[in-house]
Amino acid sequence: MKITGHHLRYTLQHQFGISRMRRNAVESLVVEYCQDGTTGWGEATDNPYYQSDIRQLKQQLEHLPVLHNHDAEPEHPIDFFHKHLETLPCHAFLISALDRAYWDFYARRKECNVIDMMDWAWEEEGIPVSSFTIGLDGKEKMGHKIQSTPWPLYKIKIDGNQTLELLKYLRDLTDAPFMLDANGSLEMDQLEVLIQESANLKILLIEQPVAQGRDHLLSKFQLQEEVLLAVDESIRTSEDLVKLRPYYDVVNFKLMKNKGFTPCMELLAKAHKLGYRKMMGCMTASSISIAAIC
Numbered sequence: 444m445k446i447t448g449h450h451l452r453y454t455l456q457h458q459f460g461i462s463r464m465r466r467n468a469v470e471s472l473v474v475e476y477c478q479d480g481t482t483g484w485g486e487a488t489d490n491p492y493y494q495s496d497i498r499q500l501k502q503q504l505e506h507l508p509v510l511h512n513h514d515a516e517p518e519h520p521i522d523f524f525h526k527h528l529e530t531l532p533c534h535a536f537l538i539s540a541l542d543r544a545y546w547d548f549y550a551r552r553k554e555c556n557v558i559d560m561m562d563w564a565w566e567e568e569g570i571p572v573s574s575f576t577i578g579l580d581g582k583e584k585m586g587h588k589i590q591s592t593p594w595p596l597y598k599i600k601i602d603g604n605q606t607l608e609l610l611k612y613l614r615d616l617t618d619a620p621f622m623l624d625a626n627g628s629l630e631m632d633q634l635e636v637l638i639q640e641s642a643n644l645k646i647l648l649i650e651q652p653v654a655q656g657r658d659h660l661l662s663k664f665q666l667q668e669e670v671l672l673a674v675d676e677s678i679r680t681s682e683d684l685v686k687l688r689p690y691y692d693v694v695n696f697k698l699m700k701n702k703g704f705t706p707c708m709e710l711l712a713k714a715h716k717l718g719y720r721k722m723m724g725c726m727t728a729s730s731i732s733i734a735a736i737c
Contacts, residue, residue: 446541448504449473450497451729457588459727460579462602462628463492469727470497474504474540476548478517483548485540486731487699492676495536495699503533510541520546520560524705535679535702542703543735557735561708574598574622582612589616598622598650603633610644620645627654627676634664641670650695651675661690673722681713688717695722698735 451471458467470489475482489497510527518526523545528538550557575594577585579602589597599613599621610621621644623637629652637649650673653660658677673693677683679701684694694714701707714721725736 444476444478444510446504446507446510446544447475447477448501449475450501453729455727457578457584458580461600461624462579462626465579466727471729472497472500472504472537472540473729473731474537474544476544478548478552481548481552483544483546483551484731485542485544485547485703485735486728487534487536487540488726488728488732490536490699490726493536493700495534500534500537503537507531507533517549517552520549521705523549524703528703528705536699539699539701539703542705543698543732546704547735557704561704572596576600576624577613582609585609586613586616589613593617593619595619596622596647598624600624600626602626602628603630606633607636607640610640610646614644618645620647622646622648622650622673624650624675625652627651627657629653631660631663638664638667638669646670648673648693650693651677658687658690665689671720675724678710681710684710684713684717684719688719691719693720693722695724697724697726698732699726699728704735 451473453469453471455467455469458465472487474485487495487500489495524542528541531538546557550560572595574596575592576598577588577600579600597619601623603625623646634649634652637646648671652672655677658674661672664672671692672690673695674687674691675695677687678694696707696710698704698707701710711721723736725732
């Protein structure tokens with residue numbers, strides 16, 4: 444099996460802003476698995492918050508041990524992950540790219556879709572609606588994005604700065620519900636105001652309202668039923684799921700953050716048992732990653 448890393452750079456159509464950063468481009472390491480003419484693809488992107496640097500990831504990829512005997516019949520992706528990938532001394536984003544590339548390779552080898560190998564039982568009418576994310580920017584620019592992209596559900600990036608003014612402005616432009624993503628930027632009084640205004644502004648959910656490590660401050664909101672509270676950055680492991688269940692209703696999993704399909708499926712199953720609602724999110728990335736989420 445040949446594993447190749449391709450270092451690419453994507454220029455974004457619009458600047459993408461969240462509370463802690465704004466960016467106009469993304470660097471990516473596209474991982475290619477190839478064996479006997481069959482190829483699979485995965486991707487890791489740069490992300491300062493998660494200490495993901497593409498040059499370092501490429502160095503890690505180049506120094507990987509041999510993962511697979513070229514002449515052997517490919518193992519099932521779950522077995523492959525636990526045997527070869529789980530304990531690699533690599534960044535989580537790179538492990539995710541390797542895991543997703545192998546799933547893609549294996550499905551193509553078996554002439555099926557990745558979804559066919561997963562134990563899902565979706566009815567077509569039960570497939571969740573995807574949201575369209577509006578990055579943090581001037582309110583006029585954010586409003587233009589909403590008007591130019593009609594969608595049934597928007598995720599609005601916020602940072603606690605004049606948030607009510609922004610949301611009232613955007614609410615006049617669409618009837619679609621809002622999910623807010625604070626990326627850990629809110630103080631308790633700001634969150635309290637947003638919860639109080641959630642019905643008027645059609646806010647369904649507020650994601651990662653406080654910074655990782657401050658989640659316990661949400662205990663004062665445990666009994667509120669006006670809006671769902673979702674956790675993203677604070678969830679890395681199954682232990683986090685248990686620890687944070689008292690404070691959150693929804694958990695947002697991401698393939699890069701959570702090391703790929705295989706561990707994400709295990710985390711989703713545990714989250715289901717704990718009573719969380721589940722969301723799948725993505726990093727700023729190419730269609731390789733977005734297709735994997737879909």
